[in-house]
Amino acid sequence: MIKGVRQIKSTNLNPLYVFISPPSLASLKLRLKGRGTETDESVAKRLTTALKEVDYAKQPGVHDLVIVNDDVDRAYNLLEKISLGEGNVTADDLPPLDDDINGTEPQP
Secondary structure (H helix, E strand, O other), X not given: OHHHHHHXXXXXXXOOOEEEXXXXXXXXXXXXXHOOOOOHHHHHHHHHHHXXXXXXXXXXXXXXXXXXXXXXXXXHXXXXXXXXXXXXXXXXXXXXXXXXXXXXXXXX
């Protein structure tokens, strides 16, 4: 995903960059494990990828808008409005995403 964003940014295209963020890293892990469709190995791999994407998302100016996926209906409605170009859309702030992936304590 990061590689693709960087490739597009190096072109003359002018897309809108939207980052769909989990509310926290711990919640992301719980969601992945809670689905019951992922092995422990695949959860670990997806979390590693997610951590890289979060680190990239924290860089200033990388994304135009952020949607926090804390409520799927709300997040979908916001993405739909953005996709359809419906006027001024108030996006979310990127959450700190500095919690411990194995708990909720902030990392130093």
